[in-house]
Amino acid sequence: MSKLDDKFARLGVDSAPGQEVRQEIEAPDFHGPQLDGTPVDFSHGDVNAFPPIPGSLQTFAEGFEEGAEQAYTEYRGRQTLRESLAQKLSEFTSAPIDAERELILTPGTQGALFLAMGASISSGDAVAIVEPDYFANRKLVEFFEGELVPVQMNYLDTRDGSGLDLTQLEESFQSGVKLFVFSNPNNPTGVIYSHKEVAAIANLAQQYGVTVIADQLYSRQIFDGRDYTHLRGLGLASPDNVITIIGPSKTESLSGFRLGVAIGPSRIVDRMEKLQAIVSLRAAGYCQAALHNWFSEPGDWMATRIAQHQAIRDDIYALLDAAEGFVARLPEGGSYFFPTIPPIGLDIVDFSKALRLQAAVGVTPGTEFGPQFTSSFRVNFSQDHEAAVAAMQRTVELVERYRLPSGKAAKLGSR
Amino acid sequence: MSKLDDKFARLGVDSAPGQEVRQEIEAPDFHGPQLDGTPVDFSHGDVNAFPPIPGSLQTFAEGFEEGAEQAYTEYRGRQTLRESLAQKLSEFTSAPIDAERELILTPGTQGALFLAMGASISSGDAVAIVEPDYFANRKLVEFFEGELVPVQMNYLDTRDGSGLDLTQLEESFQSGVKLFVFSNPNNPTGVIYSHKEVAAIANLAQQYGVTVIADQLYSRQIFDGRDYTHLRGLGLASPDNVITIIGPSKTESLSGFRLGVAIGPSRIVDRMEKLQAIVSLRAAGYCQAALHNWFSEPGDWMATRIAQHQAIRDDIYALLDAAEGFVARLPEGGSYFFPTIPPIGLDIVDFSKALRLQAAVGVTPGTEFGPQFTSSFRVNFSQDHEAAVAAMQRTVELVERYRLPSGKAAKLGSR
Structure with missing residues (x-):
């Protein structure tokens, strides 16, 4: 079975979006107090904040009745x-x-x-x-x-x-x-x-x-x-x-x-x-x-939804842009940010665990998107606007808590 | 791409249950008049005849609302x-x-x-x-x-x-x-x-x-x-x-x-x-x-459903048992019959096409279940009781129409 073991070892899902609940955490050395606020799971969009196209349940029910x-x-x-x-x-x-x-x-x-x-x-x-x-x-x-x-x-x-x-x-x-x-x-x-x-x-x-x-x-x-x-x-x-x-x-x-x-x-x-x-x-x-x-949404439903996401994007971008050592490109479409953070004393997977445990914020480690993205994480900003901005503030704050002395930061921040 | 071509050639679905609508029929030499009756698709169960567990749409809707x-x-x-x-x-x-x-x-x-x-x-x-x-x-x-x-x-x-x-x-x-x-x-x-x-x-x-x-x-x-x-x-x-x-x-x-x-x-x-x-x-x-x-169905809902299927089974079995040259074992569970038919002048895939075109009855050719089952077909009898029995009567009638002389029948029927 070693060929299969090997194959499935490469298909790990522990850090995949939505699977974090299955992580068995051996509490690493996370220091400092809890950062309080509304929990936000940036690993995927929040359908409570942005509910499905109006009438979706109704068309499902009609299909069922058919x-x-x-x-x-x-x-x-x-x-x-x-x-x-x-x-x-x-x-x-x-x-x-x-x-x-x-x-x-x-x-x-x-x-x-x-x-x-x-x-x-x-x-x-x-x-x-x-x-x-x-x-x-x-x-x-x-x-x-x-x-x-x-x-x-x-x-x-x-x-x-x-x-x-x-x-x-x-x-x-x-x-x-x-x-x-x-x-x-x-x-x-x-x-x-x-x-x-x-x-x-x-x-x-x-x-x-x-x-x-x-x-x-x-x-x-x-x-x-x-x-x-x-x-x-x-x-x-x-x-x-x-x-x-x-x-x-x-x-x-x-x-x-x-x-x-x-x-x-x-x-x-x-x-x-x-x-x-x-x-x-x-x-x-x-x-x-x-x-x-789908593609028959009522009136300006889609336009409104896009504008709402753009507004969240703008507020989060302003916040990241002002955060010391962060580098982020303004998203042109979709619901994701993929910021680079300054050097910290945790690897990105442990940081994402600390963020979840200490600030009630879920993100997806950059290494899920390529092994070299050890200083990035992904957030899906399709969330309640206010909660998302507050959660991103806590994220910036937690990065600051684990940040390494600035000499290292300057060196690595140049990539 | 030949390796892939080869692989997908072995994954044919043309005769798979429910896919018959995609067959491009070059009308073979099907002779004789249409056998009229309510169309029955024995390739899968009919959820109109046997609808889902009561309350299923409601529990779905509650999940959606959640x-x-x-x-x-x-x-x-x-x-x-x-x-x-x-x-x-x-x-x-x-x-x-x-x-x-x-x-x-x-x-x-x-x-x-x-x-x-x-x-x-x-x-x-x-x-x-x-x-x-x-x-x-x-x-x-x-x-x-x-x-x-x-x-x-x-x-x-x-x-x-x-x-x-x-x-x-x-x-x-x-x-x-x-x-x-x-x-x-x-x-x-x-x-x-x-x-x-x-x-x-x-x-x-x-x-x-x-x-x-x-x-x-x-x-x-x-x-x-x-x-x-x-x-x-x-x-x-x-x-x-x-x-x-x-x-x-x-x-x-x-x-x-x-x-x-x-x-x-x-x-x-x-x-x-x-x-x-x-x-x-x-x-x-x-x-x-x-x-x-599921597994919490109301009262005797499951017992009734099983009894209804058993009643259909009994009527179809009586019919197959009386049909000349047919061999069928009484199903002990599930909703399928897999009768062996007497030798006919069509292969089993063409017979299933003739049955669909000439008698509005869909079955799954035996060869889907093993290459040697060239004289069998599968029916799912989870159907409207009366329509299912009538459709099986038409099936027996169509087998009779294409039946080969009895000498061959005796020879092949002994398996």
Whole structure:
């Protein structure tokens, strides 16, 4: 069983968002008094602060009452829903979608990522991922026994695009990468890839025959009226090598229904459905009905929601910007900050434990997003506005408590 | 990509239950008039005929209203629910369960099977499966690149137990099998393993260090007051090598919520949770709330439901027993018949297409359950009673239409 032991050792979830309750803490040497305040779990969004799209429970109930038709859908999801979503999503992404062949409903975008990756690689295939990027990407590559090829995103060095190292990306493609996975807006930094960057990705993928999975989970939550480029809408890439993933779990707060969508070439979607048939059959039938209001939200519901998140972002940014030794880039989309903190006397995993125990604040350690992010943590700021700002103040205060003398700070802070 | 092409070619789902709508039929030479009647899809149960446990929508809605706590549970499922289920299931299976370490909620029992198998084998491991047995078992072995070792169940040769070939099972264990998967009651035949057979499986597994996955999805629907032996309740096997799978999708009709449970040693459950974290995160949070009434059904609701199924079974059995050339064993539990039909001029997949097109009856071809079952099909008789009996009459009539001369029938019918 050692091969399996080894494999699962690489799939650790102890620091994964929402799993912190399972940590068995051997209380490290945390000093100082408790920092009181409303507990905030920044590891994921708070659906109490930002509830689901109005009417979601009602459409679920209607699906339930409809009975068999909604309970047992095709593995790729109910046809009428796929048709309606294909229309909405082709408009959103500026490219046509064949509802019958090119779209599949999945149990969350996590399910979409799993199926898409399983349909695209087999053991030994090289997969390029971005650092930092969504932590499950690297775990999925491990699970499918692929070879991880990291490509750096210098998100702190630029205000024009993501800072993805395109030279490194091309080198990875040259070296035989089969698949490239990236999230846009980026999770955890909140940066948006520029049109130029997305076009470069498309051209390189075309040139080297690489399949691309674009995780666009946050692509409806764009701040400051910025431009957003859909890879599949470029008209540049061969549509045969692009899989687009999106879902209503974040901005729209439908995570409790576990729903996602993947759009891709029929060859890949067929494989994803075959895989879904043995993984979980389908996204829960009744839950699928809750998709009815997605992309059909009432009036200015989405605009209001985005503005509310932008306001929280601004207050947290002001706070981080003023905090000594912190470096943070202003998120352009999505609900995440990924600040770098000054050198402290705890490693980032222990710091996140101290923060939870001493300040009732949950964050995700940077090392979940790449081994080099030992001075960063991720916060999901989709929270009660006031509580989030207060929790970030406590976080800054706790960093200060564990901070090392400034000589070290200056040295390491320059990265 | 040829390795992947090959892998997915072995994962075909065209004849899988519920996927028939995706078949592109090149109308074969089906002759004779339409057989009219209420359409019946025997490929899965009809939740309109047998609706979910009363109050399921209500408990879902309460979970939804509860908000964040129910939306974002631990990957293994909400703690309070696991505690309540551990109590109910330990009573049901006659063996204790540690709610914190030994139980995980999954997206359906399909999800439980996938995670359990993924946590137990790696590529090249030999896996024993029963023929016939649930079709996904063999596909899962293919997906995880295991080596399939079939063990025959001579279900037509015995009325005492399942007819599992225990000699063949021991030989497979001797030859190095790592994992044995079986469903009890058996899907598709509806036979129950005797106490002696279950004890033999437990002893052999113990002796050869084989892990066993017992899929007990139908173990609450037992007919004629028969005994049922829970492998994990035997007190014989080392509990460290038994994984038990159960869920509310069948008798209880909660399939539209996609819920399952696996009980196993903490080592395996931990791995299953790690895998779940990258496959779909968790069983849909709000759906988990619908488990509240499971094993707490009102009054004699379960007894009535079982009696209703037993009555349908009896009527269909009488019909099959009287049909010339048919061989069927009376199901002892679950909702399936797996009759053998007399030789006809169509292969079983084409026959199932003809049946759907000419008689509005859906069945699952026997070849989904093992390549040798070319003269069998599976029906799920959890349907409207009257419609099911009428549909089975049409099925018998259509077999008669395509039947070959009796000389061939006698020759092949002797198996």
